[in-house]
Amino acid sequence: MEFLYPVFIFAILALVIGVGLALASRYFHVEGDPLSDKIDALLPQTQCGQCGYPGCRPYANAVAADEVSVNHCVPGGERTMLAIADIMGVEPKAIEEEETVPVVAYIREDECIGCTLCIKACPVDCIIGAPKQYHTIVADHCTGCTLCLEPCPVDCIDMVETPELLEHWAWPVPGTKRAIKAETRKASHEDADV
Amino acid sequence: MIFLSSPHQHGGNTIQLTMFSVIIALIPAAMVSVYLYGWLAVFLLTTCIGISLLTEYWMLRWMGKPTKPVWDGSAGLTGLLLALTLPAAVPWWMAIFAAVFAIILGKQLYGGLGHNPFNPALAARVVLLISFPLHMTSWIVPMHMDATLNMYDFVTSLQFFFLGPDAVKQTWDAITMASPLGYLKTELGQGVTVSQALVNYNYSTLHAFIGREAGSLGEGSALALLMGGIWLMARHTISWHIPISYIATVAMFAWVFNMINPDVYAPPLFHVLAGGLILCAFFMATDPVSSPSSSIGKIVFGIGCGVLTWVIRTYGNYPEGAMFAVVLMNMVTPLIDYYVRPRVYGYKRGKKA
Amino acid sequence: MFDLWDKVQQVLHINTPRGFTGGIVHQNQYKITGGDSIVASPLPDMLVHPIKQHIGDPCEPIVNVGERVLKGQMIAKAQGYLSVPIHASTSGVVEKIEKHLIPHPSGLGLTSISIKPDGLDEVDESLHPLPNYRSVDIVELRERIRHAGLAGLGGAVFPTFVKLVHDQKHPIETVILNGIECEPWLTCDHQLMIEKAHEIITGLDIVMYLVDAKQGIIAIEDNKPDAVTVMRKTLKDMGLTDTVEVKVLPTRYPQGGEKQLIQAITGKEIPAGGLPLHIGVISSNVGTSKAIYDAVCLGEPLTERIITVSGDAVPKAVNMSVRLGTSVRFLLAQVGVTGFDDIKIIHGGPMMGELMVDADVPVVKASNGILAMHKQSIMRAHHDEEPCIRCGDCGEVCPAGLMPNLLAQHCKEDQFERAQDYNLFDCIECGACSYVCPSHIPLVHYFRYGKGQVAQIQREKAFAEESRMRSEKRDARLAKELAEKEEKRRIAKEKKEARAKALADKQAAEDATLSVEAENANENADKGVAKAVDKSEEAS
């Protein structure tokens, strides 16, 4: 029986520790998942579904649960991806889709038949209109998700680039890319004959 | 037309100007080394500088970068500083190894100028000291001390440099002596008092100041180094913060402990003039890349160097702590930059936005 | 007393302790037009007035195309609090109101009112002069200053009336008149001080009356000794030496910055996020002071200003009195610059001014200088960027006490949170750091990039938040609609079931009677069933 002493001692110790940890785990129990809230706050909220989830919140939940990688938010771009990777503590992954210029949807009103299908598709309720009436998109609220293009039976919705505003103009990063932009801008002003 | 932000005027300072000012400021010290060790110093200086430049050139070519930065003076300065921290007894291969190490591992692998976390010359010197302690702690007797020593003419020096002491029919013991710091450390270990040890060594403060004691090439003359250093400060190439706080800290520690027990702790003047302290304080610790950016950070850096130098000199295994102190503080630099910031206009100290 | 001390300082070249943190001394000030008298610019054939020439909200045009306007007539009215109106700078006809290039580095346009002068220069006299301003109510004076369209003429164009508050909580002790003009090349304030000393000091007196200040200080750098002499003499002549003094400061850039000047003179710092009035000081540019005089004592709104037209590509540089709205191309033609191939135009001084995309920009209230520089002399300043050697020179000269090298590094790597932690938004963009950088790093450019990106991120965040709310509302609405539909369907179903039940009962009853009938009259059975079916169809 001598040889069983160590086994007993070890078992008792393990039991004590196990009970202690069980108590501790009850005391320090974490409610909910604050991570997914943090991720959701980073997402652009376009609700575009390009990530394969029906909106931003579901994607945030999926990322927080490690079900999906961090690089599926196309409108958020690299900056969002890096921020999420940072929170999740994983290596950043390149976004496969190309980053696009910011756009908003625009309805060519004379072609619109007033079918209200786009109104139903808009995730942020920014299309105004009634059956058999022209529809209009409130450009200030449009997230550029392109979800209204598909349902339109007469293809009268265009995605147009958002105009650059003087108040929103920001200095480009010092580098080479800035060269082309200014050159074209100058040319456009000369054409406009100001 | 490109987007160019103001200001549209520039003061005219360049990296090249900065680097070459430091090189010019080191010329008096280099000349003193030639005076002390003759051709040996010349060989060492040319080898280190030449190999540094060559290595820089080859690294840049190998990495497919433009080779213009070779001439910005930083590689040459690294070579020069490296040579000035080496003892005259260092053979050719060791000098080459150190120069290659300094440029490749110390600088180019980190992305070149501006990105090295450690001072390249000091990093190489630390590697040598740990790898080859015998060579790195044997100091050739300066020329003026023993005129009978047949060591300093061109041919003998060349033979010694390439083939070692045997080739010139000398032994290490005959041609080398201890530096004041090393001698003091050994004597103190045997229970001799500081003052007695200094008398035994025939130490003279004046000699240490104008440059007649044994040591590394550039350590010899405090006077020559001070001339260069003060010129750099006057030119605003280096700021006063690091050298002054560094030397003052060492002096203060030495003074306080010397007051407590003069038998065990060396006097402040000895600490300041002996070894590589002045060289390190003015030319190594002030290396802009591996030292903090802000003035207040520089003072913290200098104090840190001072404390470490004194502690390592007094308690450590190595008689000279200045080099280690600077490399150790280089590691702390990013943290100093992060935590020790100047007070921003309109804020109370220590308060952030 | 102060005179003597200034003299001693000048002779011995001792500068009083640095008045403000950091700063640089330019090796060459290039003030080639210093002491040149002001010449009036001729009338151009078109005057363009952008609807926003100050910091704050843009104005709203109140004239129509084809309408004739007079000099000094308000053509765009202020919108919101932080806004001042714009006046026509000559008489003529409004030709168009559309987008026009403005002096902005982006080269983007802004709605502008173009006026074709008729050459008569007829003045609108709706503002009557108030030469005895000390007897006028301060509320009216302040309204006058706003109505005259005054904004800081030093370059920041902050609406002047906003500063002139007589606040019980923050009594103003000192009014500082900024005659520093620390930018190289520019000399317009210098010359203005020499020629219009009386007007400037009267303007200062108006401001002191408005805010009830005890003390006025006119700050001038020691590179303008003639202006100092003139100002002091005028003060003595006007008998104001008891309340107003001229302070001579050692030449040092950017001493003309409001924060720096106040620090240099009072030793106090404006607390972060605060205004000068929080420490009992207000400051104003000498040009603004002169414009206040014009607006109050002469009844003239702000329609013209003094501009230094200079630069190394200008054959005969001058200080010019220019109508607002004059095209830069026209101005430069006056001083002999005709070809623009090899020339870059700086709007403002070289340290804080901006390169213009084109010469067809109008002069606005903020324009204190127009510099035409040779391309190569500009490009020399914009040398290729070399790696940062972390020398810390930039931090040494930073008047805001920042660490520009680390800040720029974080901006470059898009680590904007870190950059904000390093007080990105406390940068005043003076350019001293870029000026001394041995690696020619465009530090200010990086800060501007960072600030722009932070603003962009904040906008995106706000938009995302709004979108989220809209999306949640929509979800709630859809859910509600669904629930309502469900409810309706349920009710309909219940009704249907009830009806079906009723029908079934009826049917059963009819069946029962039918069978009785069948038993009674067999020959009529077929008819009867058909009738029953008809009935049930009707019922349903």
Place this chain on the structure above:
Amino acid sequence: MTEFGVILLSAVLVNNYVLTKFLGICPFLGVSGKLETAIGMSFAVMFVMTLASTASWIIQQLILIPFDIMYLQTVFFILIIAALVQFVEMVMHKTSPVLYQGLGIFLPLITTNCAVLGVAILNVQQDYSFFASVLYGFGAAVGFGLVLVLFSGLRERLEAAPIPEVFKGSPIILITAGMMALAFMGFAGLVKV
């Protein structure tokens, strides 16, 4: 008193766990990418190490020696350490979820961190008294944390550097760690242990 000072100094600088004993290299390289994470990790390790050396001393004196089961030393120590780490993990998940996420797998890996086990076993080998062993554990953790934080500062700077492609990532990090170890040799002989 001097004895305790010597133990502390020796554990922090002279016989630094990471740079001279080369223990705990895995988290040293793994979580030194960001300063905040490194500081969090330092505190976690400090907590675990100090408690581990305390607990292991108690286990050693009260259980292992009286029952003469010294051969089970490693098993017992690992049990204690694992429990401690589990505890720290729970606390951290509750108090600082971002740090918890940042430390990631390295937090549970403290369990198998050789530095922690090393402290426990070296304590026993060196026959330290209770206070000495607690101090030694604490000192070793401070040394680990110090080096980790210094290293993370350096690594944050390296992030921005245009390091040649082949040396990016681990190679340059290892070179830097090597340089740090060399520099720490300067402390050799500070205390004669």
